[in-house]
Amino acid sequence: MILYHVSDREIRCPDIRHGRKNADFGQGFYLTCDREFACRWAGENAVVNIYELDETGLDIRRFDRGVDWFRYIFDNRRLRDGLLADAVIGPISNDTLFDTLGLLSSGFLKPEEALRLLSVGPEYTQAALKTEKAVSRLKFIRSERIARTDAGTLKAEREAYGKALEEELRKMAGEEAGEDAADE
Numbered sequence: 001m002i003l004y005h006v007s008d009r010e011i012r013c014p015d016i017r018h019g020r021k022n023a024d025f026g027q028g029f030y031l032t033c034d035r036e037f038a039c040r041w042a043g044e045n046a047v048v049n050i051y052e053l054d055e056t057g058l059d060i061r062r063f064d065r066g067v068d069w070f071r072y073i074f075d076n077r078r079l080r081d082g083l084l085a086d087a088v089i090g091p092i093s094n095d096t097l098f099d100t101l102g103l104l105s106s107g108f109l110k111p112e113e114a115l116r117l118l119s120v121g122p123e124y125t126q127a128a129l130k131t132e133k134a135v136s137r138l139k140f141i142r143s144e145r146i147a148r149t150d151a152g153t154l155k156a157e158r159e160a161y162g163k164a165l166e167e168e169l170r171k172m173a174g175e176e177a178g179e180d181a182a183d184e
Helices: 035-039 069-076 100-105 111-118 132-137 151-183
Strands: 002-007 027-033 045-055 060-064 085-092 123-129 138-146
Touching: 002 027, 002 035, 002 138, 035 045, 069 085, 069 111, 111 151, 132 138
Parallel strands: 060 085
Antiparallel strands: 002 045, 027 123, 045 138, 085 123
């Protein structure tokens, strides 16, 4: 499997302990199989690192958007990674406008509502290498300097995401209003 990681430098030897502990799939070295998506993270003087992952002998957990994925992300955001796997592959949670899981914890959202909101927008795949065994199966191929993604493109994507999120929130409010009317 070919994977990409964008940084400000070439990374021949990834460090699984460098990233945030409360990321979607817990602490690890994050990559994606989508080069275009990886390049969206580019800042000034960005470098895309290209790797090949040999999956042989690795315990890899794969998620689709769904309840198990949601629960795993929810636990990781609270530093409770209970999954023992060398690598985790699945969708990125789309909660860029506000902390959906924080709103869930605060009691403002029900779990099923949070899942709906995290599923709004395009589905991009991420891979988190969580063990030294997984990193040992990651072969560095090369790195390339890349240009920052056009600001207009990113703005258009954020606007489309905002509209999709607004529409989902409107649907949820309408459903809640219908439930309230049915209860009367």
